[in-house]
Amino acid sequence: SAVISQKPSRDICQRGTSLTIQCQVDSQVTMMFWYRQQPGQSLTLIATANQGSEATYESGFVIDKFPISRPNLTFSTLTVSNMSPEDSSIYLCSVLAGGNTIYFGEGSWLTVV
Amino acid sequence: GESVGLHLPTLSVQEGDNSIINCAYSNSASDYFIWYKQESGKGPQFIIDIRSNMDKRQGQRVTVLLNKTVKHLSLQIAATQPGDSAVYFCAEESPAGGTSYGKLTFGQGTILTVHP
Numbered sequence: 001s002a003v004i005s006q007k008p009s010r011d012i013c014q015r016g017t018s019l020t021i022q023c024q025v026d027s028q029v030t031m032m033f034w035y036r037q038q039p040g041q042s043l044t045l046i047a048t049a050n051q052g053s054e055a056t057y058e059s060g061f062v063i064d065k066f067p068i069s070r071p072n073l074t075f076s077t078l079t080v081s082n083m084s085p086e087d088s089s090i091y092l093c094s095v096l097a098g099g100n101t102i103y104f105g106e107g108s109w110l111t112v113v
Numbered sequence: 114g115e116s117v118g119l120h121l122p123t124l125s126v127q128e129g130d131n132s133i134i135n136c137a138y139s140n141s142a143s144d145y146f147i148w149y150k151q152e153s154g155k156g157p158q159f160i161i162d163i164r165s166n167m168d169k170r171q172g173q174r175v176t177v178l179l180n181k182t183v184k185h186l187s188l189q190i191a192a193t194q195p196g197d198s199a200v201y202f203c204a205e206e207s208p209a210g211g212t213s214y215g216k217l218t219f220g221q222g223t224i225l226t227v228h229p
Contacts, residue, residue, distance in 0.1 A: 006156075031215040040121070042202060042219040043157070092156055096215035102147060102206075106156040 002027055002097035004105035012111045018081045021108045023093030028073035031096035034066070037107070038089045046091075049076040083112045121200065123224040132190040132227075136203030136220045141184060143207035147217070148177060148188045151200045160188070160201075190225075198227045 003026040013019050023032065032049040046066055048056040055068035070076040080087055090107040097103055126132050138146065144165035149157035163170045163177045163186075170177050176189040186203050204217040 001159075033215060033217075042221050043204075043217075044219070045216055048216065090156075094215075094217075100145075101159060101162065102204075102215055102217060103159060104149070104156040109154075 001101070002029060002095050002103045004093055004095060004103060006091075006093055006105040006108050008108055009106065010109040010111075012113060013083050015084050015112055017083055018079055019083065019110065020077050020079045021091050021093075023076045023078070023105060025074045025095050025097075027097070029095040029097055030073070032070060032076045033094045033096075034068060034076070034078045035092040035094060035104075036089045037092060043092065046078070049078075080110065083110075085112045088112045121222045121224050123226065125226045125228065126193050128193065128195060128227055128229050130193055132188075132193045132197070132225060134188045134190075134201050134223045134225065136186040136188075136223075138184050138186055138203065138205045138220065139218065140205060140207040141181075143205040143218075145206040146177070146179060146186050147204045147206075148175075148186075149202045149204060150197075151202060151222075153199075157202060193225075193227050195227045195229050198225055200224050 005024045007022045034046040035043045036046055037043045045058050046061045047068055049068050049070040051070045065081050067079045088111045090109050092107045093105040147162040148160040150160050151157045161172045161175050161177050163179050168179050174191045178187045200222045202222045203220040
């Protein structure tokens, strides 16, 4: 298994500001992903965080709004830019770990006011 | 931000009963499926997975059944306990390998409530 730590766990943010969420894994992993879970809904994939290159975004998500970094095989960041109340969500990091099992962090719970 | 459940199907059972949670998946090319449990205030927790070359897999108190013909997945929980109360999501990876490797599409989720 993989132990995934996300920071911050919760935050309340002012509209128009940006917030960077960190994801740290306790072991090297090949694949890291970022998901969003809006209130009362299921999880939606935002992007694949590629080590050493630009992230691969899913339809409906763009780099300007959700810039992602992945400087090494254990760490990634997701920035939510120019936030609006519609960005209030849980943002989750996931990894493809040993045994090809996909694990999730506990999420970063953002409220935009 | 923890209002998971306002729009999700619900299942209520008595403690000790068996629970069956169902999921219809979308892509006939999907070949890997996972069930996750999400408790209030937490991230999704891996429960059990199954690959498309199987139709049944058992874990501790849980069984996953896969029917590829009708693109249906179910999670059976034996002797359900109050601690099983959570939102349960099915997820599919379609297909494994290539650019989709590790990328999941999630079902809408089901709220399971276990009454003591």
